Amino acid sequence: MSQEKQTVALISLFASGFLAASKFAVGLMTGSLGILSEAVHSLLDLGATAITLTAVRISDRPPDRTHHFGHGKIESVAALAETGLLFLTCAWIVWEAGKRLLFEDVHVEVTWIAIAVIVASIAIDFNRARVLRRVARKYNSEALEADALHFSSDMLSSMVVLVGLALTWAGYPWADALAAIGVSIFVCLAGWRLGRRTINTLMDAAPTGAYERIADIAGETDGVLALDRLRVRPGGATLFVDIDVLIARTLPFDRVTAIQNRLVAEIRTAFPEADVSVTARPIQLDDETIFDKVMLISRRRGLAVHHVTVQHIGERLSVSFDIEVDGQMPLGQAHELADSLERSIAAELGTDVEVESHIEPLHVATLAGSDVPEDRRDAYLAALRRLAPDTRMLTDVHNVRARETEHGVFVTFHCRVDPAVRVEDVHEAVDALEHAFREKMPEVRRVIAHAEPLGATV
Numbered sequence: 001m002s003q004e005k006q007t008v009a010l011i012s013l014f015a016s017g018f019l020a021a022s023k024f025a026v027g028l029m030t031g032s033l034g035i036l037s038e039a040v041h042s043l044l045d046l047g048a049t050a051i052t053l054t055a056v057r058i059s060d061r062p063p064d065r066t067h068h069f070g071h072g073k074i075e076s077v078a079a080l081a082e083t084g085l086l087f088l089t090c091a092w093i094v095w096e097a098g099k100r101l102l103f104e105d106v107h108v109e110v111t112w113i114a115i116a117v118i119v120a121s122i123a124i125d126f127n128r129a130r131v132l133r134r135v136a137r138k139y140n141s142e143a144l145e146a147d148a149l150h151f152s153s154d155m156l157s158s159m160v161v162l163v164g165l166a167l168t169w170a171g172y173p174w175a176d177a178l179a180a181i182g183v184s185i186f187v188c189l190a191g192w193r194l195g196r197r198t199i200n201t202l203m204d205a206a207p208t209g210a211y212e213r214i215a216d217i218a219g220e221t222d223g224v225l226a227l228d229r230l231r232v233r234p235g236g237a238t239l240f241v242d243i244d245v246l247i248a249r250t251l252p253f254d255r256v257t258a259i260q261n262r263l264v265a266e267i268r269t270a271f272p273e274a275d276v277s278v279t280a281r282p283i284q285l286d287d288e289t290i291f292d293k294v295m296l297i298s299r300r301r302g303l304a305v306h307h308v309t310v311q312h313i314g315e316r317l318s319v320s321f322d323i324e325v326d327g328q329m330p331l332g333q334a335h336e337l338a339d340s341l342e343r344s345i346a347a348e349l350g351t352d353v354e355v356e357s358h359i360e361p362l363h364v365a366t367l368a369g370s371d372v373p374e375d376r377r378d379a380y381l382a383a384l385r386r387l388a389p390d391t392r393m394l395t396d397v398h399n400v401r402a403r404e405t406e407h408g409v410f411v412t413f414h415c416r417v418d419p420a421v422r423v424e425d426v427h428e429a430v431d432a433l434e435h436a437f438r439e440k441m442p443e444v445r446r447v448i449a450h451a452e453p454l455g456a457t458v
Contacts, residue, residue, distance in 0.1 A: 008135045008144065012128050012151070019121050019154075026117045080199070086191030093184040118162045125155035149193070206232040210239065210271065217266045218245055223259035228281055241267055241276045249282030250292040252299055256280050290349065294321060297344050303337065304362060318354040319345060327361030334359050369403035369410065377402045380411055380441065387436045391429040393417055394451070408445025411437075419453035426451050 132148035163179060210232050218227045228244040245263065247256060260278045267276050290310045298305040304324040311318040323341065325334045342355040349355075371377070381400040388394045399414040415433075417426050434447040 008131055012132060015124055015128050019124060022117050023121065026113055029113070080195065083191045083195035086187050090184040090188045090191070093187070094181060115162070118158050121158045122155050122162075125151045125158065129155060207234060207239065213270055214241060214243065214267055217270060218243060218263060221245075221259065221263045221266060223247055223251070223255065224263065225283065239271050239274045241271070241274050242279075243267075243276070244279045244281055246283050247280045248288075249284055250288060250296045251282075256282075290317075290319065293348055294319065294345055297348060298323075298341060301337075301341060301344075303341060305341075307358075313354075316352060316354065317349060318356075319349065320356040320358070322358045322360055324360055324362040331359075369405040372402040372404050372409065380437075380444075381413075383440050384413055384433070384437055387433055387440070388415065390436065391433050393421060393426065393429040394433055395454075405445070409441075409443050410446050410448070411441075411444055412448045412450070414450045414452055416454045417451050419455070 129148045129151035132144050132151060136144035136148055211230060214232065215227055215230060218224050218230070225246040225248065228246050229242075230244075231240075231242040233240050243263070245259075247259060251259075260280055263278050264276045268274050291308050294308050295305065305321050306324070307320075307322040309320045311320075323338050325337060338357045338359055342357055346353050346355045372380075377400060380402050381397065384397045384400065388397050394415045394417060396416040397413055400411065401413070402409055402411045415430075417429075430449045430451060434449060437447055438444050
């Protein structure tokens with residue numbers, strides 16, 4: 001990116017120098033104020049292009065300890081300086097044209113060299129303006145776009161000078177001075193447009209429609225409840241977006257991160273040049289349940305909680321739950337964890353609330369294991385099939401697996417149940433089968449059963 005921007009600016013610098021020298025030579029030779037005004041215009045273009053080249057070199061530097069947002073605004077400063085040069089061009093041209101129209105009688109000699117130089121200037125200006133504008137849009141470069149505007153205004157003003165020379169050759173000597181004034185009009189209009197946009201950039205004005213588009217993206221992002229704050233400002237080729245959104249405080253951290261990442265991706269899809277910073281502000285929802293609050297508080301402490309039960313005893317509230325801790329942890333330490341969690345939940349729900357916890361060992365999440373011998377697996381399968389009829393609900397025990405670990409044998413199996421039976425009843429039947437099986441097979445540490453509806457294809 002940096003190399004392409006600098007190359008196009010350097011070529012434009014050589015083009016401006018060639019045009020200025022050619023127009024000055026022909027202007028002095030013919031005495032045409034129109035051509036001389038064009039020469040001054042091209043000379044100022046040379047200065048503007050030199051500023052552009054310096055600006056694009058500086059703007060592509062990465063952020064450092066003193067320029068945290070990069071160096072992109074140097075392009076806006078350069079564009080503002082070029083605007084000043086455009087207005088200086090206008091003042092000089094109008095002053096000289098006024099003197100010639102009112103006080104001086106200057107003979108203008110129209111030659112084929114003058115015509116050739118102006119025509120060549122138009123061709124070169126057209127080419128440079130087109131290339132500069134393409135690269136400026138590609139990299140969102142204000143400095144290159146300002147340079148393109150210089151060459152565009154130079155091309156249009158050269159056309160006006162060409163018309164002035166034709167009228168002068170036809171016997172209207174005042175046409176040359178009027179052509180010079182016409183050049184100044186083009187320059188003034190170009191300078192006004194460029195200056196207004198550059199000042200908006202330096203004052204951190206958001207690009208037209210950017211705020212509304214980003215606000216719409218935030219509103220359409222799943223998980224975002226509302227837009228809290230949005231700030232958008234351009235900085236060179238980068239659009240800095242600082243956005244705060246409201247989310248439910250009960251969401252787990254990984255879900256919050258996913259929401260933030262999705263929002264950043266959507267904004268960058270709409271604005272590829274955007275540097276996006278998203279802050280998620282958690283808020284309490286009106287319909288937040290007691291279960292949500294208990295799970296939120298436990299997640300903040302990194303504790304595993306399940307079997308949350310909420311009871312209304314008259315006007316009092318009673319909350320109980322199971323808390324899982326490391327099975328090797330001393331009871332005193334585990335009780336401190338549970339007691340601290342109970343106090344936090346009571347503080348959240350109100351002082352007139354009962355909070356009770358049941359401490360149980362945390363199931364080991366990751367274990368190294370190996371399949372038991374085939375004859376032992378067959379023995380487990382036979383035992384499960386003998387015990388299943390006692391539940392009067394579980395049938396077709398199958399897909400039995402048994403793995404030996406340092407903590408004992410872990411057995412998993414599938415069984416089938418009438419699909420109309422309630423989940424609560426199925427759970428009780430499975431628990432009964434598991435307890436009966438472990439009594440028969442004491443080496444088994446844990447049994448995991450998967451109940452399937454009769455007729456289901458798995």
